[in-house]
Amino acid sequence: MAKRKTAFFCQACGAESAKWIGKCPHCGEWNTYVEEVIDQGKDEVWSLKVDTTVEKNKPLKLGEIKSGGDRRKSSGDAELDRVLGGGIVEGSLVLIGGEPGIGKSTLLLQVSLQLNYERILYISGEESLQQIKMRAERMQGNSDNLYLLAETSLEKIFDQIKNIQPDILVVDSIQTVFSNSLEATPGSISQVRYCTGVLIKFAKQSNVPVFIIGHITKDGSLAGPKILEHMVDTVIHFEGDRHHAYRILRTTKNRFGSTSELGIYEMNAAGLRQVSNPSEILISQRDSYSSGVAIGATVEGNRPLLIEIQSLVSSATYGTPQRVSTGFDLKRLNMLLAVLEKRAGFRLASQDVFLNIAGGLKVDDPAIDLAVGLSIISSFNEIEIPTDYCFAAEIGLSGEIRAVNKIESRIAEAEKLGFDKIIISKFNKISSNNRTKIKVMQFGKLHEIISELMG
Numbered sequence: 022m023a024k025r026k027t028a029f030f031c032q033a034c035g036a037e038s039a040k041w042i043g044k045c046p047h048c049g050e051w052n053t054y055v056e057e058v059i060d061q062g063k064d065e066v067w068s069l070k071v072d073t074t075v076e077k078n079k080p081l082k083l084g085e086i087k088s089g090g091d092r093r094k095s096s097g098d099a100e101l102d103r104v105l106g107g108g109i110v111e112g113s114l115v116l117i118g119g120e121p122g123i124g125k126s127t128l129l130l131q132v133s134l135q136l137n138y139e140r141i142l143y144i145s146g147e148e149s150l151q152q153i154k155m156r157a158e159r160m161q162g163n164s165d166n167l168y169l170l171a172e173t174s175l176e177k178i179f180d181q182i183k184n185i186q187p188d189i190l191v192v193d194s195i196q197t198v199f200s201n202s203l204e205a206t207p208g209s210i211s212q213v214r215y216c217t218g219v220l221i222k223f224a225k226q227s228n229v230p231v232f233i234i235g236h237i238t239k240d241g242s243l244a245g246p247k248i249l250e251h252m253v254d255t256v257i258h259f260e261g262d263r264h265h266a267y268r269i270l271r272t273t274k275n276r277f278g279s280t281s282e283l284g285i286y287e288m289n290a291a292g293l294r295q296v297s298n299p300s301e302i303l304i305s306q307r308d309s310y311s312s313g314v315a316i317g318a319t320v321e322g323n324r325p326l327l328i329e330i331q332s333l334v335s336s337a338t339y340g341t342p343q344r345v346s347t348g349f350d351l352k353r354l355n356m357l358l359a360v361l362e363k364r365a366g367f368r369l370a371s372q373d374v375f376l377n378i379a380g381g382l383k384v385d386d387p388a389i390d391l392a393v394g395l396s397i398i399s400s401f402n403e404i405e406i407p408t409d410y411c412f413a414a415e416i417g418l419s420g421e422i423r424a425v426n427k428i429e430s431r432i433a434e435a436e437k438l439g440f441d442k443i444i445i446s447k448f449n450k451i452s453s454n455n456r457t458k459i460k461v462m463q464f465g466k467l468h469e470i471i472s473e474l475m476g
Contacts (some may be wrong), residue, residue: 106278317392
């Protein structure tokens with residue numbers, strides 16, 4: 022019998038130590054180290070038969086390696102395919118995290134029901150089969166190739182994997198799965214790391230894509246060891262407010278594509294509806310426009326979006342002026358306020374400023390600086406910005422209007438949504454072959470734009 026081995030793991034970051042220590046040297050947290058038993062004497066849960074006649078692994082020259090490419094298959098969901106970089110990569114392991122009730126299980130069950138031509142094994146460690154059946158009925162979906170299993174034991178899960186031979190594996194959630202090879206409790210650092218490692222080995226050796234759902238902590242990060250995010254191929258966060266209809270699927274790590282893409286869904290009684298034109302939902306529909314509203318053109322990955330910037334400026338009557346921002350970086354807002362006061366002459370130091378990105382989107386694109394600045398000026402002066410204008414430019418510290426990237430896709434999106442004019446930097450170069458009906462206005466200084474719009 023193999024010798025029993027113990028180690029101490031930090032419950033905050035997953036760091037390992039041979040002995041107990043009070044303060045974690047990696048994350049700085051106190052009293053987070055817990056002793057866990059590791060038994061390395063038992064056989065691995067997953068193993069494949071290999072040809073013993075094949076010679077041992079040896080280094081190869083770069084030119085000798087055959088390129089396999091990323092063999093992808095469509096998930097049947099255009100938004101998920103976009104976030105994954107073009108589809109599901111064979112042999113990849115995708116980790117999806119999000120707040121409780123945000124729709125993670127709904128998304129993967131919906132995708133499983135759409136892939137009728139693939140044999141899918143859906144492992145649920147949190148819900149009964151009857152609960153999953155009720156959700157599937159609400160989605161009005163059915164598939165003869167979808168197999169459901171309510172199980173948390175890793176050994177029993179792989180027994181069914183060997184019997185069914187699925188084309189896609191879904192595990193909901195990784196924190197509920199445990200292996201008898203370890204004496205640690207389910208959800209512990211060592212269990213999560215070990216079970217994920219076995220699933221990765223299975224995915225790579227069998228070329229079966231694996232989706233796992235992960236819990237998140239109260240600060241919004243994925244629960245479990247930080248090494249979990251390093252182990253998997255793709256990390257996706259499902260964001261949004263449970264009390265609002267719209268959800269955003271955003272990737273933070275992707276070995277097979279861009280990390281700047283996002284997908285937008287609308288939650289309804291029948292599941293998640295793909296929002297193919299998010300600019301329409303990010304721009305409020307109302308009878309009349311008021312001051313403090315400006316439309317900015319941003320780009321998430323390769324997708325251009327038009328978003329509505331809402332500002333409210335009022336006199337500070339309770340001492341220190343407030344600066345409140347929703348969906349926009351507060352430090353950048355303070356910088357823009359300083360530029361407006363110093364370079365444009367607007368006395369905002371004694372004003373409360375509230376800024377909101379409509380639709381619940383979080384934007385860090387500097388191209389919306391101009392829309393943010395003009396919405397603040399509009400609210401401060403109580404002057405409406407004409408509704409046929411949109412903006413795409415960065416504001417510099419000296420009040421200059423700076424160029425932004427992918428300007429032609431921003432212009433095309435503005436034209437598609439019916440805007441007549443778009444204001445950009447004069448330093449942006451536009452192709453002479455760009456035939457658009459929208460009027461492109463180019464400026465170099467902030468005060469020139471203010472004079473154009475507000476006189």
